Amino acid sequence: GESVGLHLPTLSVQEGDNSIINCAYSNSASDYFIWYKQESGKGPQFIIDIRSNMDKRQGQRVTVLLNKTVKHLSLQIAATQPGDSAVYFCAENKDTGFQKLVFGTGTRLLVSP
Amino acid sequence: DGGITQSPKYLFRKEGQNVTLSCEQNLNHDAMYWYRQDPGQGLRLIYYSQIVNDFQKGDIAEGYSVSREKKESFPLTVTSAQKNPTAFYLCASSIWADPEAFFGQGTRLTVV
Numbered sequence: 001g002e003s004v005g006l007h008l009p010t011l012s013v014q015e016g017d018n019s020i021i022n023c024a025y026s027n028s029a030s031d032y033f034i035w036y037k038q039e040s041g042k043g044p045q046f047i048i049d050i051r052s053n054m055d056k057r058q059g060q061r062v063t064v065l066l067n068k069t070v071k072h073l074s075l076q077i078a079a080t081q082p083g084d085s086a087v088y089f090c091a092e093n094k095d096t097g098f099q100k101l102v103f104g105t106g107t108r109l110l111v112s113p
Numbered sequence: 114d115g116g117i118t119q120s121p122k123y124l125f126r127k128e129g130q131n132v133t134l135s136c137e138q139n140l141n142h143d144a145m146y147w148y149r150q151d152p153g154q155g156l157r158l159i160y161y162s163q164i165v166n167d168f169q170k171g172d173i174a175e176g177y178s179v180s181r182e183k184k185e186s187f188p189l190t191v192t193s194a195q196k197n198p199t200a201f202y203l204c205a206s207s208i209w210a211d212p213e214a215f216f217g218q219g220t221r222l223t224v225v
Contacts, residue, residue, distance in 0.1 A: 008153055032212045043119075043203050043216030044156075089155065098207045098214040099146060099171065103155035 008087060010108040019077040021107045023090035028071060030092040034101070035064060035075045039086045047075070047088075077109075085111045116140070119204050119217035126191070126198070126224050134189045134220045136204035145187035146214065148203040149173060156203065162187055163209050191222060199224045 013019050025033065031052040036044035048059045050066050050073075057064050063076040073090050087106040094100055117138040126132045136145065144163050148156040158171030162181040176195025181187055187206075191198045201221050207214035 034213065041219070041221075043205075043218050045216070046213055049213065091155075093212050097210050098144065098205070098212055099158060099161045099169075101212065103157075105153060105155045 008106050008108045010110060012110045012112065013080050015080060015082060015111055015113050017080050019075075019080045019084070019109060019111075021075045021077075021088050021109065023073040023075075023104050023107075025071050025073055025090065025092045025104075026102070027092060027094050028068070030094045030102075032093040033064070033066060033073050034091045034093075035062075035073075036089045036091065036103075037084075037086045038089065038106070044089060080109075080111050082111045082113055085109055117204060117206050117215055117217040119202075119220050121220060122218065124220055124222045126222060128224055129193045131190055131192050132198075132222065134191065134202055134204075134222070136187045136189065136217060137185055138187075138206040138215075138217075139185060140206055140215060141184075142206035142208055142215075143184070144207045144209040144211075144214075145181070146205040146207070147171075147177070147179065147187070147189045148205065150201040150203060150219075159189065159202075198222055 034049045035047040038044040048064050050057045050064045061078045065074045087108050089106045091101045091103045120135045146161040147159040157173050160179045162168040178190045203219045204217040205214040
């Protein structure tokens with residue numbers, strides 16, 4: 001995998017603001033994308049997914065947008081709460097099966113009260 | 114309460130020793146996976162298993178070994194051949210060919 005630095009990109013927001021976390025993916029042939037949330041010292045938790053035949057998908061307080069033209073994925077969190085503070089990973093799947101997922105390096109979201 | 118359990122949460126090992134990390138799931142998933150996570154990096158796949166008594170190398174299998182004698186269990190052994198074993202190890206399970214998996218809480222291994 002790609003070598004990356006030790007410091008994660010960080011997004012700092014105030015409680016109640018909307019957050020937008022961005023992710024650039026590498027393979028135009030990828031047909032499935034997932035966002036995971038990882039709190040400190042814990043395993044990643046599934047947030048939302050989207051297939052390449054969609055541009056947008058909404059969940060509870062979260063929306064994922066997919067722009068295939070520029071290979072860009074974003075996660076929008078509405079009314080961000082302190083409990084949303086975590087590292088957020090995007091992952092792309094070029095083939096069937098979880099073992100084919102390619103994970104990004106993550107973005108740290110810090111929410112201030 | 115279904116889930117995936119990793120133990121121990123923290124593990125210390127002396128250089129040159131093998132150590133085994135436990136992963137158990139009661140989700141009735143066929144597939145299980147081991148990932149390594151280093152600071153500032155994405156998850157990297159070590160090994161995965163599609164079914165009992167079968168497993169495949171992932172992207173960084175060197176210095177690791179696994180077994181899959183039971184559907185519920187997929188232990189990972191970090192051998193002395195692993196050059197940089199200090200890391201956060203994550204186990205996951207899924208329905209085979211399903212793009213989503215469930216993760217355990219992780220084991221932080223430190224070599225001293």
